[in-house]
Amino acid sequence: MQLHEQIREFILANLVVFDDDVDFTNDDNIFELGFVNSLFAMKLVTFIESEFRLTIESDEMEISNFNTINNIVNFIQSKSVYK
Amino acid sequence: MDIKNGIKCVVWDLDNTIWNGVLSEGDDVALNPRIKEILEQLDQRGILQSIASKNNYDDAMRKLKEFEIDRYFLYPQIHWEPKSKSVGIIQQSINIGMDTLLFIDDQPFELDEVKSVHDSINCVHVDQYTELLSHPSLTPAFITEDSKKRREMYLQDIQRKQEEESFTGTNEEFLKTLDMKFIISEAQEDCLKRAEELTVRTNQLNSTGRIYSYDELNYFRNSHDHKLFVCELTDKYGSYGKIGIALVEITETHWHIKLLIMSCRVISRGVGTVLLTHIMQQAQLANKRLLADFKNTERNKMMYVSYRFSNFKEVSKEEDGFVILENDLTQIQKFPPYINVLVQ
Numbered sequence: 001m002q003l004h005e006q007i008r009e010f011i012l013a014n015l016v017v018f019d020d021d022v023d024f025t026n027d028d029n030i031f032e033l034g035f036v037n038s039l040f041a042m043k044l045v046t047f048i049e050s051e052f053r054l055t056i057e058s059d060e061m062e063i064s065n066f067n068t069i070n071n072i073v074n075f076i077q078s079k080s081v082y083k
Numbered sequence: 084m085d086i087k088n089g090i091k092c093v094v095w096d097l098d099n100t101i102w103n104g105v106l107s108e109g110d111d112v113a114l115n116p117r118i119k120e121i122l123e124q125l126d127q128r129g130i131l132q133s134i135a136s137k138n139n140y141d142d143a144m145r146k147l148k149e150f151e152i153d154r155y156f157l158y159p160q161i162h163w164e165p166k167s168k169s170v171g172i173i174q175q176s177i178n179i180g181m182d183t184l185l186f187i188d189d190q191p192f193e194l195d196e197v198k199s200v201h202d203s204i205n206c207v208h209v210d211q212y213t214e215l216l217s218h219p220s221l222t223p224a225f226i227t228e229d230s231k232k233r234r235e236m237y238l239q240d241i242q243r244k245q246e247e248e249s250f251t252g253t254n255e256e257f258l259k260t261l262d263m264k265f266i267i268s269e270a271q272e273d274c275l276k277r278a279e280e281l282t283v284r285t286n287q288l289n290s291t292g293r294i295y296s297y298d299e300l301n302y303f304r305n306s307h308d309h310k311l312f313v314c315e316l317t318d319k320y321g322s323y324g325k326i327g328i329a330l331v332e333i334t335e336t337h338w339h340i341k342l343l344i345m346s347c348r349v350i351s352r353g354v355g356t357v358l359l360t361h362i363m364q365q366a367q368l369a370n371k372r373l374l375a376d377f378k379n380t381e382r383n384k385m386m387y388v389s390y391r392f393s394n395f396k397e398v399s400k401e402e403d404g405f406v407i408l409e410n411d412l413t414q415i416q417k418f419p420p421y422i423n424v425l426v427q
Contacts, residue, residue: 014254015253015254031392039350039351039352039353039355041388041389041392042350042355042385042388042389045385045388058379058387058397058406059397061387061388061391061392062391063391063392063394066392
C-alpha cells in the first residue's frame with residue numbers, strides 16, 4: 001500500500017486543479033478527470049524514473065501504464081523489485 | 084582571440100575593464116573608450132550581458148546607474164566571492180551552456196581561476212575588448228525582432244519567477260493569473276529568420292534533431308504540399324516571442340509532422356501540447372490520417388512523452404532510432420483552460 005500512497009501524494013502535489021474535496025480512487029483515470037496537463041505527464045515520467053531508479057523504454061510509454069494509480073503501481077512493480 | 088562557440092552571454096569585470104580605475108580604492112573611475120557602444124551593440128544583437136566583479140554592490144550599482152549602463156546587465160554578481168562562483172550563478176540563472184559564455188577581465192589570476200573551475204567557458208583579456216564586435220562568435224547570422232528583445236524577455240522572466248514564487252495558490256490558479264495567449268499562424272516571410280534561429284538554437288525540444296536553413300523553410304512556406312506553423316506566447320508581462328514551429332507535409336491521405344520544435348522556456352507554462360492539439364484538430368477536419376516523425380536525441384525525450392500521452396503510437400521503427408508515430412484522432416485533448424488560443 002505504501003507505493004500507492006507515494007504515487008497518490010505525487011499526483012496530489014502536481015494537480016493543476018485543486019479544491020479541498022478532490023477525490024479519486026486508485027482506479028480513476030487521472031487524465032480523463034482533467035486533473036493534469038501536458039507538463040504533468042513529463043513530471044510523472046521523470047518522477048517515476050528517478051524515484052524508482054528505472055528507465056521507461058519507448059514501448060512502455062503507453063498512457064495505459066500511467067493513467068490510474070493502480071496501473072502506475074503495477075508498472076513499477078513489473079519493472080523492479082518493489083513489491 | 085580564442086573563442087570556440089557562438090556566444091550567448093558576455094560576463095564583464097568592472098574595475099579596469101568596464102571602467103578605468105578601482106572603485107573601492109576611491110578612484111574617480113571613467114568608462115573605458117567605446118564601452119557604451121560595445122554594450123549597446125551586443126545588446127542589439129541579442130547577446131546577453133552580466134557582471135562578475137569584486138566590489139561593494141551598492142557602490143558599483145550606483146556607478147553603473149550614473150554611467151547609464153546598469154540596464155544592460157542580467158543577474159549582476161557584485162560581491163567578494165570567487166568569480167568562478169559568480170559565473171556559475173549567472174550560467175544557471177540564464178540557463179545556457181557554459182561554453183556559450185565569454186568572461187572578460189583585466190587580471191590573469193581571475194581569468195585562470197574561472198577557467199580552472201569552468202573548463203568550457205571562453206576567457207578573454209580586456210586588452211582585446213575593442214575587437215569583440217567584429218569577432219564571428221559575437222556576430223549572429225541574423226538579427227531578428229526576438230534577438231533585439233532578448234534581454235527584455237529575460238527581465239520579464241525574472242519578474243514572472245518572483246511573482247510565481249510568492250504566489251500561494253495552486254499551479255493552475257497561478258497560470259490563470261498570467262492571462263496567456265497562444266497565437267498560431269502559418270509562417271510569413273518576416274518570421275522565417277526567427278524560425279531558422281529556433282531550429283539551430285540548442286535550448287529547445289526538437290522532435291527529429293533536423294535543422295533547416297532559411298531557404299528550405301522558405302521553400303516549405305511557399306509549397307502547396309506543406310504547412311509551416313509558427314506560434315507565439317504572450318502573457319501579462321509581455322511576449323515570450325516565437326516559441327514553437329511545426330512543419331507538416333500534406334498528402335492525399337495524410338498530414339505528416341516532419342518537425343516540431345518547442346522552446347524549453349514555455350514548457351513550465353503547461354502549453355507544450357497546444358500546437359500539437361491544433362494540428363490534430365486540423366488534420367481531423369481535413370479527414371486525413373496524422374503521422375509524425377520522431378528521432379530520439381539526448382534532449383528530446385520529453386517530446387516523445389508528449390506524443391505518446393497525446394495518443395500517438397509507433398507504426399514503424401528504424402535501427403538508428405528514427406520512428407514514425409500515428410494518431411487515429413479518436414481522442415483529441417482540449418486546450419488548457421488557462422490559455423487563450425488564437426488561430427490567425
